Amino acid sequence: MSLKIFLFNKKTLIFCFFILITSFLTTIYSLTNSFAENSPIEIIDKINNIYNSNEKIAYLTFDDGPSPNITPKILDILQEENIKASFFVIGKKVKEQPNIVKRIYEEGHFIGNHSYSHDNSLLYKSKESFLSEIQKTDIEIGKAIGIENYHSFLFRFPNGFMSNIYKSKKEEYVKYLSNINYTYIDWNALNKDSEKKYSNYELLENLKTSTRNKNVLVILMHDSKDVNDSSLVLKNSIDYLKSIGYIFKDFN
Numbered sequence: 001m002s003l004k005i006f007l008f009n010k011k012t013l014i015f016c017f018f019i020l021i022t023s024f025l026t027t028i029y030s031l032t033n034s035f036a037e038n039s040p041i042e043i044i045d046k047i048n049n050i051y052n053s054n055e056k057i058a059y060l061t062f063d064d065g066p067s068p069n070i071t072p073k074i075l076d077i078l079q080e081e082n083i084k085a086s087f088f089v090i091g092k093k094v095k096e097q098p099n100i101v102k103r104i105y106e107e108g109h110f111i112g113n114h115s116y117s118h119d120n121s122l123l124y125k126s127k128e129s130f131l132s133e134i135q136k137t138d139i140e141i142g143k144a145i146g147i148e149n150y151h152s153f154l155f156r157f158p159n160g161f162m163s164n165i166y167k168s169k170k171e172e173y174v175k176y177l178s179n180i181n182y183t184y185i186d187w188n189a190l191n192k193d194s195e196k197k198y199s200n201y202e203l204l205e206n207l208k209t210s211t212r213n214k215n216v217l218v219i220l221m222h223d224s225k226d227v228n229d230s231s232l233v234l235k236n237s238i239d240y241l242k243s244i245g246y247i248f249k250d251f252n
């Protein structure tokens with residue numbers, strides 16, 4: 001009798017132990033997964049130290065998309081080259097092209113926030129309007145990629161924080177970003193694809209000039225076709241950067 005109880009207890013113990021281990025592993029797995037999504041501390045820390053590296057790193061960034069005629073071509077090239085990049089999307093365009101944003105996400109690229117309207121008069125109308133432009137964009141990204149409460153943590157000011165356009169407004173509004181766990185990033189290299197019409201040769205030369213003597217490159221390009229089509233020079237730009245020793249990363 002006592003042996004039977006002992007056996008029963010031993011089985012129960014093993015069973016309980018198994019349940020405990022399983023729930024422990026499930027908790028660890030879900031915690032790891034939630035940390036695998038962007039967290040404000042990781043992203044903000046990474047962005048604040050982005051230029052402090054002795055390695056030659058190129059961060060390709062594409063603004064103003066998604067656009068149906070350009071973004072897929074860029075994604076195809078990045079896939080062929082096995083390179084991850086960062087896309088600063090415009091909320092109202094995300095709403096129009098959710099499938100492209102889903103593809104960006106599924107292929108492992110970083111998705112940052114570039115306001116809902118890209119219209120400075122709306123963006124800086126009031127504090128509420130500024131925050132709403134950012135939050136509405138996150139909501140559209142979340143809907144497109146199927147993640148509730150998506151938070152990109154990284155904003156890029158339309159025209160860049162450093163430009164003189166709406167300068168005093170940007171200096172006034174930048175403090176609101178930290179209220180919503182956001183930081184921002186500009187760039188330190190570009191091919192000038194949105195400035196005026198250039199030949200493909202000139203776009204590549206612009207990139208070469210602006211990347212000279214820099215270890216870390218945050219490169220601005222656009223996946224919209226407003227002035228030039230950067231998808232046409234992307235392969236050559238990547239080949240050039242590889243040939244002079246750069247590796248590629250995104251902000252994930």
Ligand SMILES: [Zn+2]
Pocket residue numbers: 063064114118157158159
């Ligand atoms: Zn822009």
